[in-house]
Amino acid sequence: xxxxxxxxxxxxxxxxxxxxxxxxxxxxxxxxxxxxxxxxxxxxxxxxxxxxxxxxxxxxxxxxxxxxxxxxxxxxxxxxxxxxxxxxxxxxxxxxxxxxxxxxxxxxxxxxxxxxxxxxxxxxxxxxxxxxxxxxxxxxxxxxxxxxxxxxxxxxxxxxxxxxxxxxxxxxxxxxxxxxxxxxxxxxxxxxxxxxxxxxxxxxxxxxxxxxxxxxxxxxxxxxxxxxxxxxxxxxxxxxxxxxxxxxxxxxxxxxxxxxxxxxxxxxxxxxxxxxxxxxxxxxxxxxxxxxxxxxxxxxxxxxxxxxxxxxxxxxxxxxxxxxxxxxxxxxxxxxxxxxxxxxxxxxxxxxx
Numbered sequence: 001x002x003x004x005x006x007x008x009x010x011x012x013x014x015x016x017x018x019x020x021x022x023x024x025x026x027x028x029x030x031x032x033x034x035x036x037x038x039x040x041x042x043x044x045x046x047x048x049x050x051x052x053x054x055x056x057x058x059x060x061x062x063x064x065x066x067x068x069x070x071x072x073x074x075x076x077x078x079x080x081x082x083x084x085x086x087x088x089x090x091x092x093x094x095x096x097x098x099x100x101x102x103x104x105x106x107x108x109x110x111x112x113x114x115x116x117x118x119x120x121x122x123x124x125x126x127x128x129x130x131x132x133x134x135x136x137x138x139x140x141x142x143x144x145x146x147x148x149x150x151x152x153x154x155x156x157x158x159x160x161x162x163x164x165x166x167x168x169x170x171x172x173x174x175x176x177x178x179x180x181x182x183x184x185x186x187x188x189x190x191x192x193x194x195x196x197x198x199x200x201x202x203x204x205x206x207x208x209x210x211x212x213x214x215x216x217x218x219x220x221x222x223x224x225x226x227x228x229x230x231x232x233x234x235x236x237x238x239x240x241x242x243x244x245x246x247x248x249x250x251x252x253x254x255x256x257x258x259x260x261x262x263x264x265x266x267x268x269x270x271x272x273x274x275x276x277x278x279x280x281x282x283x284x285x286x287x288x289x290x291x292x293x294x295x296x297x298x299x300x301x302x303x304x305x306x307x308x309x310x311x312x313x314x315x316x317x318x319x320x321x322x323x324x325x326x327x328x329x330x331x332x333x334x335x336x337x338x339x340x341x342x343x344x345x346x347x348x349x350x351x352x353x
Contacts, residue, residue, distance in 0.1 A: 005035045005343060006073075006081060006092045008111065009058060010042040014191045015102035017061065022318035023100040024059035025325075027337040030098075035343070038081070038092065039063075040071060042101070048072050049082040050092075073097075077119035085281035090230050097122040098339075100318060103187060103340065107315045108134035108336060121350035123342045124293040125314040132287050133312045136185045136217045143309055146288050148281070150309040151220045151300075152176055155185065158214040169202055176220040182206055184213035189258040195221070222308050224300035227268050229282035230316070230327040232341065234349050240327035242299075244268035264323065266330045274305055285312055293345050298322050 007030075009023030010016055022041070030037055030092060039051040041063055049064070049072035051072035058062045073094070077320060082089040097120050099111050107178030115122045124130070132138045138153040144150070157166050172180055182205035187202040192212035194205035222277040226247065227318040230240040267275065282297040289295075296316035300308040316324040325335045333341070 001038045002034060003343075004038060004093060005030060006038045006094045006252070007038055007330075008040050008042065008097060008101055008106075009097045010044070011101040011106045012042070012044060012046045012105070013101065013103035013105055014187060016044050016189040018317060018319065019102050019106070020061055020063075021320075022102065022322070024055035025318045025322075026100055026318055026339060027055040027058070028337050030338050030343075031336050031340050034340065038094070040073075040081070041068070050081070056268045073114070073118055073120070075114065075117050077117070078273075079118055080120075094120055095191045096120070096343050098343065098346075099124060099315065100278060102315055102317070103191070104134075107313070108186060111326075121346045123291070123346045125291050125295065127309075127350075129290045129292070130314050133295070134186050135152050135184060135215075136311065137215060137243055138310065139289070140217070142288065143285070146284075148285060148288075148309045151222050153220070154218040156206075156218065157215050158210050161210070161216075165203070165350055169199060169206075171300045172202065172218040173199070176218060177282065179221040180205075181217075181221060182209050183217045183219065185215035185217055187212045222300040222302065224267075224302040224306075224308065226310075226325070227270075227278060227299040227301045227307075228323045229278050229297050230296060231282050231286040231291065231295045232293075232328065232338070232345075234345055234352075237286050237291065239282045240331045241267040242270065242275055242278040243323050243327050243330075244283075245323070264321075264326065266323075266326055268301075270301065274301070274307075275311075277307060281307060281309070285309060292349050293342055294324070 007023055009019050041049050041051045048071050049068040051063050051068050053066035057066050069084040073081055081092040097115055109127040112127035112130050114299050133270040140153050161168055179195050179197045182194050192209045194208055196205045197203035226245040227242050229242045231237050248262045285297050286295050296313045298310040328338050
């Protein structure tokens with residue numbers, strides 16, 4: 001008997017459009033002989049609709065013009081999905097949820113906690129690991145505690161910056177030295193990130209980051225190649241061959257990731273010893289954050305082969321040009337098989353709790 005998979009996409013996030021592209025790719029690759037498939041879209045305004053149409057309409061952001069019905073997931077344990085119908089709402093059982101929601105309200109533990117209340121298995125990390133990895137301050141603190149090499153960094157909250165601007169800029173300059181990256185603490189896809197080479201740029205970078213989040217990160221610049229490694233599993237995760245990105249921009253920003261054509265090297269241009277170190281470190285970081293299902297771990301590799309942890313993404317991009325599926329395809333797991341494994345891992349994690 002087929003199980004019903006509900007793919008969640010969209011959301012109140014700066015990464016709404018990327019979620020649409022990722023969800024369309026996931027929908028095209030769910031093995032239809034094994035699963036019945038439902039699509040639940042969340043608009044930028046936070047409205048939930050059951051969408052009954054093609055992945056193309058999702059990818060093209062025309063899904064709201066198609067056949068949609070107001071819908072919601074019941075928080076009652078085992079409550080399932082309710083969709084508007086004649087005379088009220090009809091209940092539609094759901095066996096597994098695949099949340100393809102990047103950034104805030106999707107990758108930060110909020111939807112994961114809701115699904116745990118509802119008693120529905122879901123793909124990906126749990127609510128706590130999702131929240132910790134989404135917040136760069138907390139993920140940096142945990143990495144420091146475990147002795148994982150990473151760039152020097154400082155954090156700052158909006159109210160502190162407003163009250164002590166000069167002192168905070170002084171501290172960033174003295175501790176990190178230029179160039180300095182400024183990032184929103186809780187955002188993905190490089191949204192709101194700037195590289196500053198002087199104090200005026202640093203202040204403007206802070207102002208931009210604070211439009212995204214009320215907490216920001218200052219980070220020293222690491223000169224190195226951008227390396228990514230995909231991790232899959234629960235108790236015994238496996239790491240893919242590492243991949244390498246050659247950004248078409250000065251750094252791997254939003255446009256370089258999704259709009260312009262950055263070069264991808266799969267496998268990364270490293271010797272086998274370095275590749276093994278990357279895989280082992282990625283698995284260690286995944287386990288360090290109590291990861292489950294999937295994550296993509298990003299690094300910088302310097303010219304003298306020093307490896308620096310950059311960040312971990314618990315719902316990495318699944319677009320046609322995204323690294324996660326490409327890395328496992330190179331490692332011998334096709335996209336449809338990868339999706340199937342993720343759905344099985346979701347049920348495994350749910351039933352072992």
